[in-house]
Amino acid sequence: MEESSLDGRTEEEKWKIRWSGFGEELKKLSYMAVPMVAVLVSQYLLRVASMVIVGHLGMAAGLETLCGQAYGANQNQKLGTYTYCSIISLIPVCIPISIIWVFLDKLLVLLGQDPEISAVARKFSVWLIPGLFAYPFLQSLVRYFLCQGIILPMLWSSFAALCLHIPLCWALVYKANLGITGAALSVGCAHWFNVVLLGMYMRYSSSCAESRALVFRDIFLSIKEFFRFAIPSALMVCLEWWSFEIVILLAGILPNSKLEASVLSICVTTTALHFLIPYGISAAASTRVSNELGAGNPQAARFSVYVTVIIGTIEAIIAAITLFLCRHVYGYLFSNKAEVVNYVREMVPLICISLIMDSLQGVLSGVARGSGWQRIGAYANLGVYYLVGIPISAILCFAVNMKGKGLWIGMMAGIFVQALLFALVTGFTNWQKQANNARERIFERGVVANNETG
Template identity: 35%
Template sequence: MGSEGYQPLLLGLNPDVRITDLSANAAEELLVHEPVAVRWYPRLVAWESRLLWLLSGASIVVSIFNYMLTFVTLMVTGHLGTLELAGASIATVGIQGLAYGIMLGMASAVQTVCGQAYGAKQYAAMGIICQKAIVLHIGAAILLTILYWFSGPALKAIGQSEDIAEQGQIFSRGLILQIYAFAISCPMQRFLQAQNIVNPLACIAVVVFLLHILLTWLAVYVLDYGLLGAALTLSLSWWLLVIIQWLYIVFSPSCNETWTGFSVKAFKDIWPYFKITVASAIMLCLEIWYFQGLVLISGLLPDPTISLDSISISMNYLNWDMQFMLGLATAASIRVGNELGAGHPMVAKFSVIVVNTTTILISLVFSAIVLIFRVGLSKLFTSDSVVIEAVSGLTPLLAISVFLNGIQPILSGVAIGSGWQAIVAYVNLATYYIIGLPIGCVLGFKTSLGAAGIWWGMIIGVVLQTLALFILTVRTNWNAEVAKAADRLKQSANEEILDKNMGGII
């Protein structure tokens, strides 16, 4: 390759240029002309890392503080009594977790299509896609309301005692309003994130969290509304998220081009988008329910109290790590979706490499922390020496899971940004439920491993799923993905609102 091919880039990437001045177009042009000179890689890595952390930093805050809403509610219900805590906890895992998995999974379709639309500068299409998503989410919420109302019999059906199931039903019925908040908030969050609007979302999440602490204290300790009051307060806090996010979308100049008001176009040609939504929901639900199912199964072991406590404490730390990694996965999804929509296949590929390298290094540090402080971490949750010993025994497995957690969610985020949900749904079904879950049950119930056996089954499923996603990512033809992104947008958005020049991205 002659120097002529590099001339435009050398003008934009001279030795004195600042990282903030680099553009995706310049990076794409440089990466296309392989081999790339070694001296450019540190500059390109720094440029991509800056974009990644600008997105992921705020996305991590959103993920953690949204998770903390339920965490604080459970902490408060623990002071009402052990029975109330057990009912709220099992309802959170078995009922609320199921609903949130569906809503989060469906919303990943918004992340895919809006992310690619934003990269393609098809701004008008984004508002319509968000409205289509809300329509479908509300439809799902109506169906889920039936499960919430009759959650008592559902909890009994999965082996819970009558007393715990009764308390779980009280808590679940108080969360019915939350389902509809999920249905609106999840698409709106993804709609904003696809436009790289993340800092306002982080601020909103923190403000609502602080208000939630105050409201929960008033409802439970001052007004003495008990378990139902705690649940209704959690629902109220999620509606505060919805209201503030909607006000931002409607009145912020940042959304002037992407949100042009409600439109009947949201109900037109909804079937192609519905198919993407279903695939997205199945993909993430299979993943989320797998981890929740293992906690429920551990309660059926010969010594259920110790087993459930040890796995629950370990899963609590894994959940915190997962919230952190989900923020990075969201950023990865946004970056890949934006660059595919903009017609930058090489930058999308480079972004995948940078984010995976970053998360592997972070996970190594987190895994080391878990191993070093194995006893201290257990004592934060319990003073029972038997439970502490059981948790310490699971710590090496937790460290392995934390390391895998630095790879698997990121690859899932890449899959969402690329629109591979249907393929990954089949991968999750095979690796988690056909292989991982049966192995965990056999090791947990038919050997002396107990809780550790169930956890080994989880690890095996995650390893196989990670390998499958890694192979899928490595073998990806990113030029073909750019063409698929354009076709996906045409199918999901109404034809008349698309810029006729969008074919230029292919």
């Protein structure tokens, strides 16, 4: 909101205008954030129902910058170009992931894990490979619709995929006696079913008429530009996710490792499940910020950031208070063993602090994706988790003998530094310059293409 437009008005009138703008921005963010949280929860439950979390192809997050800014600049034809470019670029990425999954048992044994568990993990992963190749389509289509504010089709398709997955998983696991193989196959079927539904909507909906154009020449010309945002986006996701996996592995070498690893897994599961809410808010923020920057409205983008941070902070505080009040019974959701329940109760205050800090950094990560700061985010995550979080975790765990608590406090230190860095970058951003960069990026591609065809 431009402050100059408030000149000459009384303080009461100024506050009314500001609150009116806040309410309008809140409405826009909520329209995208609430259904997006439902989409993410549906997809998360789909994976939880099969006892696995499939690796995210974070590279697709590069579309949040490119598609969002293109849509804001009314360059709708480029949305299809960037989306098809993302799919073509991400399919080859699935090949090395598939190879790792094929040899996953050897890798896990090398990391000191139980051979029998490693063999089961490898068997499950191998049968997940067909579903893995749905991810380039699914993640790209999700960003395609999100950047246009087309949320409800994603909500219904995710819900339909979940409704297919649960009975299919039950039938394959218990009726067909396929065990974990059946669970993995049902995951793949659900992902492909989701892709088909979204693809059909994109193909036949009038709301996608301008943005689904297929121009092969422009697609291949955009690959370099896509990877410029995609690789840092993937690093942002992977560096953070791997750090928590490393902490759980460290818990596995502690005395009473089963208890320590189990409780830390509960901590990670809790924060991961809650993170779906701030991530849904951040996805809405990414769309709003990228749209406004692409449209050349820097002050509107900045105002959207303020509203988003306020919403994310309030939500996180409510979630933390709720979890703290339930700390005495929360552990029973995961185990009936007294030692696990008591240990979880001791960890809940630390988890509550994590929820607040993780929510803030998650929301600001969405601002980073919408603005095209993925490279800064990747460097930040590398520093905060591998130069701050994990070293402090190791020191507190092994040198100070705080065990699992020390591991989690170290990761909290990393999250705090991460949130602080993102807040500083956001606070010192020149939004006019970001809007100019976005407009140049979007229209430069059109000039290049016209010159080459002329």
